[in-house]
Amino acid sequence: MTLRVEDMTCGHCAGTIKNAIETGLPGTQVEADPASKLVSVRGSSDLASIKALVAKAGYTPVAA
Template sequence: MCSCSQHAAPTETDTSATPDQAVILLVDDMTCGHCAGTIKGAIEQALPGSSVTADPASKRVTITGASDSAAIQAIVTKAGYTPLLAGASA
């Protein structure tokens, strides 16, 4: 979980549309923009070519360009968060 002490208003990353072939996670302990950035960075670093949007307000993380949900969940867990698979679009 985030160790920063700046939990002001959450910042939102682009969540305008869920593209095809996206993996969607719900991360209840993503509480701020710092948390979202940590999760986004961890996934994009571990899975080059993936694109991640994270929204602390909705607790939703959407990943495109990578489809191995188990690997993505493991990356988020290693970053210190608790991901739940919300689904994948067809």
């Protein structure tokens, strides 16, 4: 599953988003790329939970 996060602007942002998803949904694998503004999640298809975790971390997720 891939999300676009327009307000992810740096490596710190990417790390925060990655940590939020992996902590909130154990067993997921997350790749966050601030250059493309894309977050890829493997191991979960629960879009609502993923979006909620990204939002709780302070970012605005949208479907890619």
